[in-house]
Amino acid sequence: MKRSPLARILFWVAVTLIAAVTLFPFYWTVRTALTLPRGVYAHPTAFLPPELTLGNFERVLGLVDSATSVRLGGSGQSINFFIFLRNSIIVSTLITVGQTFFSAAAAYAFARLRFPLRRQVFGLYISALMVPGIVVLIPNFVLVKTIGWLNTYQGIAAPAFLMSPFAVFFLRQFFLGLNRELEEAARVEGAGRVRIFFQIAIPLSMTALTTLAVITFIYSWNDYLWPLLVGRNEAVRMLTVALGVFRQQGAQNVPDWAGLMAGTTLAIVPTLVLFLALGRRVINSIGFTGFR
Amino acid sequence: MTTAAGRSEKLGRASVRLHESGVALLFILPSLAGFVVFFVVPAVRGLYISFTDWNLLTPPRPVGIANYAALLRDRDFWNALKVTVFYVLWNIPLQTVLAVAVALVMNAAARSSLLKGVILLPWLMPNVVVALLWLWLLDPTIGLINVAVKALGGPLLPFLSSPGMALSTIAGINIWRYLGYTALLVFSGLQAIPTEVYEAARIDGSNDHQTFWRVTLPLLRPVLAFVVVTSVLGSFQIFDTVAVTTKGGPINATKVFNYMIYQQAFERFQMGYATAVSMVLFLILVGVGLLQMKLLRAGEVET
Numbered sequence: 058m059k060r061s062p063l064a065r066i067l068f069w070v071a072v073t074l075i076a077a078v079t080l081f082p083f084y085w086t087v088r089t090a091l092t093l094p095r096g097v098y099a100h101p102t103a104f105l106p107p108e109l110t111l112g113n114f115e116r117v118l119g120l121v122d123s124a125t126s127v128r129l130g131g132s133g134q135s136i137n138f139f140i141f142l143r144n145s146i147i148v149s150t151l152i153t154v155g156q157t158f159f160s161a162a163a164a165y166a167f168a169r170l171r172f173p174l175r176r177q178v179f180g181l182y183i184s185a186l187m188v189p190g191i192v193v194l195i196p197n198f199v200l201v202k203t204i205g206w207l208n209t210y211q212g213i214a215a216p217a218f219l220m221s222p223f224a225v226f227f228l229r230q231f232f233l234g235l236n237r238e239l240e241e242a243a244r245v246e247g248a249g250r251v252r253i254f255f256q257i258a259i260p261l262s263m264t265a266l267t268t269l270a271v272i273t274f275i276y277s278w279n280d281y282l283w284p285l286l287v288g289r290n291e292a293v294r295m296l297t298v299a300l301g302v303f304r305q306q307g308a309q310n311v312p313d314w315a316g317l318m319a320g321t322t323l324a325i326v327p328t329l330v331l332f333l334a335l336g337r338r339v340i341n342s343i344g345f346t347g348f349r
Numbered sequence: 350m351t352t353a354a355g356r357s358e359k360l361g362r363a364s365v366r367l368h369e370s371g372v373a374l375l376f377i378l379p380s381l382a383g384f385v386v387f388f389v390v391p392a393v394r395g396l397y398i399s400f401t402d403w404n405l406l407t408p409p410r411p412v413g414i415a416n417y418a419a420l421l422r423d424r425d426f427w428n429a430l431k432v433t434v435f436y437v438l439w440n441i442p443l444q445t446v447l448a449v450a451v452a453l454v455m456n457a458a459a460r461s462s463l464l465k466g467v468i469l470l471p472w473l474m475p476n477v478v479v480a481l482l483w484l485w486l487l488d489p490t491i492g493l494i495n496v497a498v499k500a501l502g503g504p505l506l507p508f509l510s511s512p513g514m515a516l517s518t519i520a521g522i523n524i525w526r527y528l529g530y531t532a533l534l535v536f537s538g539l540q541a542i543p544t545e546v547y548e549a550a551r552i553d554g555s556n557d558h559q560t561f562w563r564v565t566l567p568l569l570r571p572v573l574a575f576v577v578v579t580s581v582l583g584s585f586q587i588f589d590t591v592a593v594t595t596k597g598g599p600i601n602a603t604k605v606f607n608y609m610i611y612q613q614a615f616e617r618f619q620m621g622y623a624t625a626v627s628m629v630l631f632l633i634l635v636g637v638g639l640l641q642m643k644l645l646r647a648g649e650v651e652t
Contacts, residue, residue: 068458075451075454076464078525079468079471082482082483098491102493102497159379162380166376166377170370170372171366171369172374173370187582187634188392191586191588191606191607192392192627192631195610195624196624197391199394200391218383219382219387222384250372251372279476280475281477282607286615296475300475300477312488314491318481321478324474324478325478328473328474339469340462343533343534
C-alpha cells in the first residue's frame with residue numbers, strides 16, 4: 058500500500074517512541090549496574106556510566122571480601138546472588154521438565170484416547186484456569202508446611218511440577234490438530250499407545266513442546282509470591298525473592314541502587330538469552346494461545 | 350453362530366476399550382495427582398478453613414460464618430475492594446486503548462518481527478524486576494525522572510510515596526509491562542481480518558477514519574472482549590508490584606485484595622479470615638467475569 062510521506066513520518070515516529078519507551082528502563086538499569094554507588098549519586102542524569110565498572114556485579118555475586126565491598130560502595134554485608142541464580146535455575150528447570158512432560162502425557166490422552174469421564178475430567182482441568190491463585194495458595198502453603206517441605210526445592214516446585222491446566226489445554230489443542238495418519242499406520246503395524254506417544258507424537262510436537270517449555274520456564278523464573286512463602290531461606294531463595302529482600306536492605310533506609318540494579322540485571326539476562334534463542338516461537342504462539 | 354461371533358467381537362472391542370482406558374489412566378495419572386493434590390483438595394480445604402478461626406499453631410476452631418460476617422464490618426475489606434476496583438479502572442481502559450494503537454502501528458509495518466520482539470520484552474520479565482526498574486527511575490531523590498523534572502523547574506513528583514499518586518503509578522508500571530503482550534493479541538486479531546474487507550470499504554468510499562470505527566473495530570470485537578476480560582481478571586489479582594514498591598501504603602492507598610489477604614495470612618496469621626476474603630474475591634471475579642461477558646456479547650454484530 059502506498060502511503061503519504063506524512064503518514065510514513067508519523068509511522069516512524071510511533072515506532073521509535075514505542076521502542077524507546079520499552080527499552081529505556083532496561084538501558085537505565087544496565088547503566089546503573091555499571092556505575093559505582095558514588096557515581097550513581099554524583100551524576101544522576103549522566104547518560105553513559107560516569108566510570109565504567111563491574112564492581113557492583115563482583116559485590117552482589119559475593120566475589121570480593123567485606124573490605125573491598127565497602128570500598129566499592131556497599132554496606133560490607135555479604136550478598137551472594139550466585140546462590141539465588143543457581144536456585145532459580147534449579148527450580149525453574151525442575152518445573153519446566155516435569156510440567157511439560159506430564160502435561161504432554163495427559164494432553165495426549167485427552168486428545169487421542171477414549172476413556173470414561175474424559176470430557177468431565179478435562180472440563181475440571183479447564184475450570185481450574187478460572188480459579189484465582191490466592192484461593193489455593195494458603196491451603197497449599199499449609200500442605201507444604203505440614204509435610205515438612207518448607208524451604209526445599211521440592212516444596213517450591215511441587216504445585217507446578219505435575220501439571221498446569223494451561224499446559225494441558227495448550228498441548229491438547231496441538232495434538233488435536235496433528236495429523237492422525239502416522240499414528241494410525243503405526244497402530245496397524247502393532248505399535249502400542251505408549252510407544253506411539255514417545256516415538257511419533259512427541260517428535261512431531263517438538264515445536265509446541267519447546268514453545269510451552271520456554272513459557273513455563275519464564276513463568277517459573279518470574280514467580281514471586283509462592284517462592285516468597287515457601288522458600289525464604291537463603292539456601293533455596295530464588296532471584297525474585299532475593300531482589301525483594303535486597304530492596305528492603307541498604308544503609309539508613311537508602312536503597313543500594315547500584316547493587317540492586319546489578320542484581321536486577323542478573324535476573325534479566327537469562328530470560329533475554331532464552332528469548333533471543335527461541336523468542337520467535339513464543340511470539341507466534343501468543344495469537345494462538347489467545348484464541349483457541 | 351452369528352450371535353456368538355457378534356458377542357465375541359463385542360467382547361473383543363470391550364477389552365480393547367478396557368485396555369485403552371488402562372493406558373489412558375497411566376497417561377493422565379501424574380497430572381491428575383497434581384491436579385487433585387494442588388488444586389481440588391486445596392480449594393475444598395480453603396472453603397473449610399474460611400469457616401474456622403486458625404492461627405496455624407493451635408488446631409482450627411470452627412466458627413461458622415463469623416469470618417464472613419466480620420469481613421462485612423471490616424474497613425480494611427471495603428478499602429481493599431475500593432483500591433482494587435480503582436486500580437483496575439486506572440489500568441485497563443488506558444492499556445486497552447494503547448494496545449490497539451500499538452497493534453495498528455505493528456499492522457502498518459511491512460515486517461514487524463523486531464518490533465514485536467522488543468515490545469514483548471517487559472512482559473517476559475519478572476514483575477519484581479519491572480517494579481524495581483521503575484522504582485529506580487521514579488525515586489524521589491536521585492531517580493532520573495524526578496531529577497530531570499527538577500532540572501526543568503518542575504515540582505517533586507512523589508510517584509509512589511503519596512497516597513494520591515501511588516495507585517495510578519502502579520497501574521502505569523503494569524501498563525508498561527503488559528502493553529506489548531496485549532498489543533500482540535490485538536495484532537493477531539487484526540491479521541485475521543481479511544484484506545478484502547478493507548478493499549470493499551475503500552471501494553465504497555470509506556476513509557481511514559471511517560474504516561477504523563465502522564469496519565476494523567467491530568471485527569476486532571471478539572479479540573477485544575477476550576483481551577479485556579482476561580486483563581480485568583488478571584489485574585484484580587495484582588500482588589507482586591505492590592509488594593515490591595509500596596507494601597500497600599502509603600496509608601493503605603495501594604492495599605489491594607491480594608496484598609490484604611497476604612498480610613492477614615502471613616503477617617497476622619489469621620488463616621480463617623484470610624481465606625474467607627480470598628473466597629469473596631473469587632466470587633467477585635466470577636461475578637465480574639460473567640457481567641463482562643454479558644456486556645461484551647450484548648449488541649454483538651452478527652456476521
